[in-house]
Amino acid sequence: MSTILIKNGTVVTLGQNNRVIHDGAVLIENTKIKQIGNSPDFTGTYDKTIDAKNKVVLPGFINAHMHFYSTMVRGLGKIEPAVDFADVLKKLWWKLDRQLILDDCYYSALIPLIDAIKKGTTTLIDHHASPFAVTGSLDKIASAVKQTGLRASLCYEVSDRDGNDIADEGIRENITFIEKCNAQNDDQFKALFGLHASFTLSDKTLRKAVDAARGLNTGFHIHVAEAASDQEHALKHFNMRVVERLHNAGILGPKTIAAHCVHIDENERSILKDTDTSVVHNPQSNINNAVGVADIIAMQKKGIRVGLGTDAMTVNMLEELRQALWIHHLAQNNPSVGFMEVMNTLTVNNARIARKYWDNGIGELKEGHAADIILMEYYPPTPFNENTFLGHLGFGLSQSIVDTTMVDGKILMENRKLDIGIDEADIAVESSKLAAKLWERF
Numbered sequence: 001m002s003t004i005l006i007k008n009g010t011v012v013t014l015g016q017n018n019r020v021i022h023d024g025a026v027l028i029e030n031t032k033i034k035q036i037g038n039s040p041d042f043t044g045t046y047d048k049t050i051d052a053k054n055k056v057v058l059p060g061f062i063n064a065h066m067h068f069y070s071t072m073v074r075g076l077g078k079i080e081p082a083v084d085f086a087d088v089l090k091k092l093w094w095k096l097d098r099q100l101i102l103d104d105c106y107y108s109a110l111i112p113l114i115d116a117i118k119k120g121t122t123t124l125i126d127h128h129a130s131p132f133a134v135t136g137s138l139d140k141i142a143s144a145v146k147q148t149g150l151r152a153s154l155c156y157e158v159s160d161r162d163g164n165d166i167a168d169e170g171i172r173e174n175i176t177f178i179e180k181c182n183a184q185n186d187d188q189f190k191a192l193f194g195l196h197a198s199f200t201l202s203d204k205t206l207r208k209a210v211d212a213a214r215g216l217n218t219g220f221h222i223h224v225a226e227a228a229s230d231q232e233h234a235l236k237h238f239n240m241r242v243v244e245r246l247h248n249a250g251i252l253g254p255k256t257i258a259a260h261c262v263h264i265d266e267n268e269r270s271i272l273k274d275t276d277t278s279v280v281h282n283p284q285s286n287i288n289n290a291v292g293v294a295d296i297i298a299m300q301k302k303g304i305r306v307g308l309g310t311d312a313m314t315v316n317m318l319e320e321l322r323q324a325l326w327i328h329h330l331a332q333n334n335p336s337v338g339f340m341e342v343m344n345t346l347t348v349n350n351a352r353i354a355r356k357y358w359d360n361g362i363g364e365l366k367e368g369h370a371a372d373i374i375l376m377e378y379y380p381p382t383p384f385n386e387n388t389f390l391g392h393l394g395f396g397l398s399q400s401i402v403d404t405t406m407v408d409g410k411i412l413m414e415n416r417k418l419d420i421g422i423d424e425a426d427i428a429v430e431s432s433k434l435a436a437k438l439w440e441r442f
């Protein structure tokens with residue numbers, strides 16, 4: 001048995017009954033939180049003690065929609081300007097993902113995973129595409145996840161854009177990885193069934209995906225009405241809206257993640273609510289692609305579970321949170337709107353989404369829950385308590401530095417020094433060499 005005591009910190013539990021404990025302590029026994037309380041009450045001997053003075057102790061953050069593979073596009077110059085979102089896909093992402101080889105998949109995952117440790121993001125729900133290197137791609141990414149010690153849910157993005165054979169290969173890649181995860185029952189890895197989006201999926205492929213996933217206790221991870229063109233396509237070709245189509249096909253449900261939902265109507269919100277489907281908001285990506293602003297206020301009023309993702313714009317969940325705060329003010333021309341709805345996405349709903357797959361309590365510090373914990377240096381300039389915490393999170397803590405990151409009771413970074421047995425600089429050199437070759441193929 002190994003024990004770690006984090007003491008003298010300001011413990012913030014998050015969860016639906018968020019508590020702030022000054023001079024707080026968290027005792028970790030092996031992989032789990034054994035006890036939370038006031039520092040003076042912990043008088044035993046422990047294998048390791050971490051002094052969290054002037055630090056806020058929080059559960060690690062969860063990123064509910066991510067694409068590791070986008071890493072190697074950073075700095076790529078020779079991209080024709082896109083006129084709209086469909087053009088962004090054609091001129092950038094679909095050109096890029098067709099060129100990815102398995103080694104690119106590995107390094108492009110390792111880089112943001114290392115960064116996630118530094119930003120305090122301990123669980124990532126990824127969505128992967130490499131249509132000419134499908135088979136084995138999820139294992140490659142899983143090996144990167146394994147090396148970093150973080151948690152991830154992986155899936156392969158099935159679409160018809162590269163023909164039947166590649167769509168079928170994508171279905172097989174999902175099934176292989178889902179079955180492996182089910183057999184291993186390892187809390188480091190979970191699997192979903194990845195689908196690209198309504199406008200790149202035929203009815204036949206949707207049917208095949210639903211048939212293949214049957215009985216595997218999984219859900220789908222799919223982009224939904226990210227741009228208006230997804231709706232136009234569904235109406236033109238299927239005479240129904242995107243969410244209606246996915247519902248009819250059997251895609252929605254409590255384990256399914258519908259990313260974006262920028263262009264959905266009231267009836268579609270009702271379907272998402274009735275099917276208990278999770279929605280993930282990605283404001284930075286939506287701003288960047290100029291596709292619009294998802295009405296997460298209306299969605300939450302309806303009772304939909306709306307979480308926060310980054311769509312690969314960053315692994316820093318607090319940066320994403322801040323963008324979400326501002327964009328709803330601008331979109332609704334109202335500087336007071338949406339604060340609680342935005343805050344809920346990260347501090348409450350991402351944990352609720354994660355618990356559809358993990359049953360170890362991630363996202364909330366509580367006795368018996370997995371010890372996924374971060375420490376952030378912070379000197380509150382105003383009273384810091386349960387009533388003021390969200391203001392501190394949005395306007396102060398979000399500007400602070402993550403000092404220590406732990407997953408399952410294992411320290412991955414302490415005092416800002418990575419402790420995962422790999423050299424970040426070496427990994428970046430290797431990634432850069434591969435990216436240069438990838439850019440030549442682009």
Ligand SMILES: [Zn+2]
Nearest residue numbers: 067223259311
């Ligand atoms: Zn995405």
